Amino acid sequence: MRPQDILLPAPAGLSCKPGGFHIDPVRAVERAVITHGHSDHARPGHGAVLATQETLDMMRLRYGENFAGSTQAIAYGEELRLGDVTVKFHPAGHVLGSAQIAVTCKDTCIVASGDYKDASDPTCTPFEVVPCDVFITEATFGLPVFRHGDAADEVKKLLASVALFPERAHLIGAYSLGKAQRVIALLREAGYDAPIYLHGAMEEITRYYQSRGVELGELRDVKGMKKADLAGTITLAPPSATSDIWTRRFPDPVTAFASGWMRVRARARQRGIELPLVISDHADWDGLTATIEATGAGEIWVTHGQEDALVHWCKTKGLAARPLDLVGYGDEDEHEALPAGEAKA
Amino acid sequence: MNRFAELLDRLAYEPGRNNKLRLITAYFRDTPDPDRGYALAALTGALSFKHAKPGLIRDLITERTDPVLFGLSYDYVGDLSETVALMWPKSSPLPPRSGGEGSGVGGSAANSSASQLADRPPTPDPSPPRALRVEGGERMGHNNPPPPTLSEVVTTLRTLGKTELPKQLARWLDELDETGRWALLKLVTGAMRIGVSARLAKTAAADLGDKDAHDIELMWPGLSPPYLDLFAWLEGRSEKPVNRDPTPFRPVMLAHAIEDADFANLDAADFIAEWKWDGIRVQAVTGRDERGQIQARLYSRTGEDITKSFPDLVPSLHLQGSSKSFAIDGELLVLREGRVQTFNVLQQRLNRKAVSPKLIKEYPIHLRAYDLLDDENDLRELPFIERRARLETFIKKLDDPRVDLSPTVAFDSWEALTAARADPAGAGAGEDAEAVEGVMLKRRDAAYLPGRPKGQWWKWKRDPHLIDAVLMYAQRGHGKRSSYYSDYTFGVWTAGEEGDQLVPVGKAYFGFTDEELLQIDRFVRRNTTEKFGPVRHVVHEPDQGLVLEVAFEGLARSPRHKSGVAMRFPRISRLRWDKPPREADRLETLERMLKADSSITAT
Numbered sequence: 001m002r003p004q005d006i007l008l009p010a011p012a013g014l015s016c017k018p019g020g021f022h023i024d025p026v027r028a029v030e031r032a033v034i035t036h037g038h039s040d041h042a043r044p045g046h047g048a049v050l051a052t053q054e055t056l057d058m059m060r061l062r063y064g065e066n067f068a069g070s071t072q073a074i075a076y077g078e079e080l081r082l083g084d085v086t087v088k089f090h091p092a093g094h095v096l097g098s099a100q101i102a103v104t105c106k107d108t109c110i111v112a113s114g115d116y117k118d119a120s121d122p123t124c125t126p127f128e129v130v131p132c133d134v135f136i137t138e139a140t141f142g143l144p145v146f147r148h149g150d151a152a153d154e155v156k157k158l159l160a161s162v163a164l165f166p167e168r169a170h171l172i173g174a175y176s177l178g179k180a181q182r183v184i185a186l187l188r189e190a191g192y193d194a195p196i197y198l199h200g201a202m203e204e205i206t207r208y209y210q211s212r213g214v215e216l217g218e219l220r221d222v223k224g225m226k227k228a229d230l231a232g233t234i235t236l237a238p239p240s241a242t243s244d245i246w247t248r249r250f251p252d253p254v255t256a257f258a259s260g261w262m263r264v265r266a267r268a269r270q271r272g273i274e275l276p277l278v279i280s281d282h283a284d285w286d287g288l289t290a291t292i293e294a295t296g297a298g299e300i301w302v303t304h305g306q307e308d309a310l311v312h313w314c315k316t317k318g319l320a321a322r323p324l325d326l327v328g329y330g331d332e333d334e335h336e337a338l339p340a341g342e343a344k345a
Numbered sequence: 346m347n348r349f350a351e352l353l354d355r356l357a358y359e360p361g362r363n364n365k366l367r368l369i370t371a372y373f374r375d376t377p378d379p380d381r382g383y384a385l386a387a388l389t390g391a392l393s394f395k396h397a398k399p400g401l402i403r404d405l406i407t408e409r410t411d412p413v414l415f416g417l418s419y420d421y422v423g424d425l426s427e428t429v430a431l432m433w434p435k436s437s438p439l440p441p442r443s444g445g446e447g448s449g450v451g452g453s454a455a456n457s458s459a460s461q462l463a464d465r466p467p468t469p470d471p472s473p474p475r476a477l478r479v480e481g482g483e484r485m486g487h488n489n490p491p492p493p494t495l496s497e498v499v500t501t502l503r504t505l506g507k508t509e510l511p512k513q514l515a516r517w518l519d520e521l522d523e524t525g526r527w528a529l530l531k532l533v534t535g536a537m538r539i540g541v542s543a544r545l546a547k548t549a550a551a552d553l554g555d556k557d558a559h560d561i562e563l564m565w566p567g568l569s570p571p572y573l574d575l576f577a578w579l580e581g582r583s584e585k586p587v588n589r590d591p592t593p594f595r596p597v598m599l600a601h602a603i604e605d606a607d608f609a610n611l612d613a614a615d616f617i618a619e620w621k622w623d624g625i626r627v628q629a630v631t632g633r634d635e636r637g638q639i640q641a642r643l644y645s646r647t648g649e650d651i652t653k654s655f656p657d658l659v660p661s662l663h664l665q666g667s668s669k670s671f672a673i674d675g676e677l678l679v680l681r682e683g684r685v686q687t688f689n690v691l692q693q694r695l696n697r698k699a700v701s702p703k704l705i706k707e708y709p710i711h712l713r714a715y716d717l718l719d720d721e722n723d724l725r726e727l728p729f730i731e732r733r734a735r736l737e738t739f740i741k742k743l744d745d746p747r748v749d750l751s752p753t754v755a756f757d758s759w760e761a762l763t764a765a766r767a768d769p770a771g772a773g774a775g776e777d778a779e780a781v782e783g784v785m786l787k788r789r790d791a792a793y794l795p796g797r798p799k800g801q802w803w804k805w806k807r808d809p810h811l812i813d814a815v816l817m818y819a820q821r822g823h824g825k826r827s828s829y830y831s832d833y834t835f836g837v838w839t840a841g842e843e844g845d846q847l848v849p850v851g852k853a854y855f856g857f858t859d860e861e862l863l864q865i866d867r868f869v870r871r872n873t874t875e876k877f878g879p880v881r882h883v884v885h886e887p888d889q890g891l892v893l894e895v896a897f898e899g900l901a902r903s904p905r906h907k908s909g910v911a912m913r914f915p916r917i918s919r920l921r922w923d924k925p926p927r928e929a930d931r932l933e934t935l936e937r938m939l940k941a942d943s944s945i946t947a948t
Contacts, residue, residue, distance in 0.1 A: 265358075306417065
């Protein structure tokens with residue numbers, strides 16, 4: 001069977017005709033199979049949703065009880081027959097509950113990996129290589145300039161800055177779902193045991209991580225804190241808040257941003273970041289290329305991000321590769337990174 | 346090199362001027378000679394290595410990486426040094442394949458349960474977890490040589506021949522970490538772009554000895570790296586260095602753009618007005634060397650020696666009798682039959698390596714003087730009104746057809762000046778009105794101060810033209826804007842076969858604030874209808890789309906543009922979120938403006 005008869009890009013997202021579902025649809029569809037809880041992949045309004053328990057819970061937190069007609073939870077390693085295909089979920093290492101979805105029809109297996117990373121992350125199940133015939137990969141950091149290094153070193157840099165400026169507050173922009181909790185967990189691993197403060201917008205999702213057994217230590221709501229008492233502390237906030245008047249409550253804040261984009265100076269400078277922390281929830285260039293090779297897939301489909309470079313690389317390795325040109329992904333980051341004031345526009 | 350790299354890295358992220366100063370001054374205090382001197386030279390742009398061209402660095406990286414991947418990366422990062430610093434392969438030269446280390450499946454080996462993989466062949470290449478991967482050479486092996494010092498780099502680059510350079514650079518790049526590589530490449534190519542002006546670096550040096558930065562500016566042309574005499578003076582170990590250059594460049598005085606609100610606090614009687622000429626700012630300096638020989642130099646506003654490009658002006662910059670020096674601040678223009686030509690005409694004479702007799706004849710160059718900085722003695726401390734009087738006498742005495750005086754504009758109130766600015770032709774500029782791009786306001790009592798001192802000089806440009814256009818296509822920018830959709834093609838309505846349609850009339854890359862850029866970028870990403878390589882088609886329907894208020898300086902007929910018109914200096918002046926695209930301007934409006942423009946030109 002030709003792979004494109006199993007999965008095909010459509011306006012609503014990746015469509016699986018023989019299985020009667022879409023993967024991470026960007027428009028409301030009858031049956032959706034969802035890789036993870038970020039808003040560009042998990043959208044409300046579908047008839048039926050199949051996803052991991054964590055992803056379903058996150059959608060519920062974000063969109064309310066009635067985010068879909070019906071839901072079904074599936075565990076990593078569990079296999080399910082849908083129409084003429086079987087689907088199986090595997091950990092993607094991106095955020096809590098994130099999954100790669102292996103779709104098999106007859107003797108052909110396609111893995112839609114959603115967003116993934118192969119670096120260690122104490123807050124989610126590690127990424128797993130799934131051998132397949134066709135591997136669908138993201139390309140958020142699909143350029144060889146993106147080499148992310150060890151996140152623990154970046155946290156060391158942060159702690160050195162906290163020690164250097166005991167009179168200032170450190171304000172870390174981090175995406176609410178996944179990144180924030182990972183930074184907290186990394187801080188704890190580095191031995192930082194003081195209370196960590198949270199912007200109100202990330203309270204709920206962080207508590208959810210804790211309820212799933214992720215150890216994050218003592219967390220406090222930053223609201224209501226006296227300015228002077230925030231000297232020498234660390235606060236996590238959505239990236240948009242770090243350039244907002246909201247920051248006036250902090251004493252001379254050092255603005256940090258935890259993101260793979262921080263590898264490129266222009267990105268950090270553009271946002272007025274003083275302390276760029278290269279911590280990413282996506283695979284870097286080396287991770288993407290190594291993973292592609294490890295899957296053993298002969299054909300690679302590249303979705304959102306820097307498709308051109310990754311497609312080119314695949315071809316130099318003798319792999320059939322093409323961009324899927326799906327529109328609508330990779331915007332969660334952009335969305336959260338925008339100043340709050342422009343929501344009106 | 347590492348300390349210097351660390352300084353550059355911190356400066357690149359530090360937004361505050363005072364914090365930047367503190368960082369640089371602290372570096373000068375803690376770093377011994379001659380390293381700190383070379384650092385000052387690097388920050389002020391005083392170093393240039395003639396063989397270290399961007400092309401050489403490009404060659405080094407293309408030998409080591411896939412050229413297509415390099416091209417895409419460079420396009421994305423927008424900065425050659427940074428791209429190469431990030432992409433430089435880990436220490437072993439010319440690796441057979443990229444991404445060779447590790448499969449990047451960190452931590453997975455322990456967790457993948459046998460049952461999950463039972464029906465599949467095992468993972469092809471079980472490899473060490475990611476943590477063991479060497480990252481970009483940052484963790485160096487014990488047998489690597491220590492990274493070079495800044496002085497070592499500078500002195501080696503100065504003496505090294507062209508053929509040995511690539512090998513030496515590659516060796517250093519292997520030895521340095523990512524930040525070190527970035528700093529090294531910034532240094533050798535001379536393109537720092539870290540938000541530190543030469544002025545700021547000199548101020549930081551002055552702070553080291555509690556001196557005035559102005560003093561350093563005055564002696565600067567006579568100093569050379571690594572500035573041992575300067576630092577000795579700053580640390581109180583020796584006398585003030587003196588400038589022995591007979592034709593030194595004087596740092597220029599610049600004007601602030603005036604805003605409507607500023608006039609309320611300004612008294613018209615305190616100011617003298619001149620036309621703002623659409624040429625290039627130059628400084629003409631003449632002096633005598635030790636043997637009494639006359640030397641004339643023409644400098645650009647940044648102090649670049651451009652004498653060679655304008656040999657036809659040099660004879661006019663002569664000294665009278667036994668006088669020893671002068672320095673004129675003025676505008677370089679092309680004059681034909683006494684009439685000032687537009688900037689487009691002048692442009693034919695700019696950035697030319699060879700100046701042919703034909704070029705000299707067809708584009709006769711001219712200096713229009715508006716200030717006198719030196720006439721036997723330094724005049725810069727005098728009030729402008731006195732310098733102006735000296736200038737008028739000087740120009741009369743010089744009596745050269747290629748050098749004349751920039752006339753003042755008479756006015757007794759801001760209303761009168763507003764009228765003059767609106768109609769330069771009627772207010773004294775006569776036939777030269779076309780080359781007037783506004784008026785300059787100078788305080789009568791202003792001394793000539795380098796930089797952009799507050800409240801002394803103002804520039805008041807003519808009102809730009811404004812239209813409301815609709816965003817049609819967006820493309821990613823370069824440099825600082827490389828990851829944002831920051832290049833916009835916009836259009837206006839015109840009647841087509843199937844009713845009104847938008848026709849592109851121009852492209853703009855700037856004019857918006859950083860915050861507006863994020864807003865437009867978001868709009869583009871959310872409202873893309875099609876992607877063509879780097880270009881995104883953005884929704885542009887009568888009721889859907891983004892209206893941009895575009896400001897521009899002028900219009901010209903252009904057969905190259907589908908619309909038939911081309912804008913000069915277009916930029917985004919406002920985002921009209923409030924306006925539906927159907928209310929944007931029409932091509933007919935532009936055509937009316939074009940007619941009005943050419944009627945002004947014709948009078």
